[in-house]
Amino acid sequence: MSIHKLSVEDQKTYDSIFMQNREWADDKKKHDRSFFKEHFKEQNPHFLYIGCSDSRVPIGDLTGMDIGDIFVHRNIANLVSLEDDNIMAVLQYGVDVLQxxxxxxxxxxxxxxxxxxxxxxxxxxxDGWLDKIRAVRLKHAKELDGISNKEEENDLLAEYNVIAQCEQLMQIDFIRKSYEENGYPKVHAWVYDMRTGLLHDMEFDVDSYLEQAKTAK
Ligand SMILES: [Zn+2]
Incomplete structure (x- = not known):
């Protein structure tokens, strides 16, 4: 029960969350009695995921990853903003501490x-946040302006936005230094198609980007 007075429908959803959580925890323990005890000790996630806050993109569910597998940061439109203390803390902890x-x-x-x-x-x-996406749009204005279907245009902008955020990651000193010295972290660009439920790897080429960035200076 919530301490707040909720609508009948919200109360039903609220209660079902706790009921299903209990079932989930029981199920995990049924398969492995020490499941939670082991995970409590430490985490060694394989991936650091930066995704959109959208409720229709449940990254654990759609990849089959379990608890402990993915270190997650989500915000509107999956942006890597260099002025955002939140994502910077997630990145530094993920790369430096969790390796x-x-x-x-x-x-x-x-x-x-x-x-x-x-x-x-x-x-x-x-608007301050959305301006970061508008800056990506400006960079690709010529191609995007040529698309007459708005939905297609938005989808392509979402793809350019992912690549732009991967490039932002490589501008961060500790990520760039670690990559140049150790070959990791490797940065991957994905786009999820909500129409089909499928993830696509956009094959972001870190080395080509760094080469380009060097010659552009
Ligand atoms: Zn989104």
């Missing part, structure tokens, strides 16, 4: 953040 070898930036088609940024409308307090 995670793979970072994934995953966007998705039908992304509300991308759609809002590309709508020409203002969104008050959200």
């Amino acid at each position: 995670i070898k793979n970072i994934v930036v995953s966007g998705h088609h039908g992304c509300g953040g991308v759609i809002a940024a590309n709508s020409g409308k203002n969104y008050g307090k959200m």
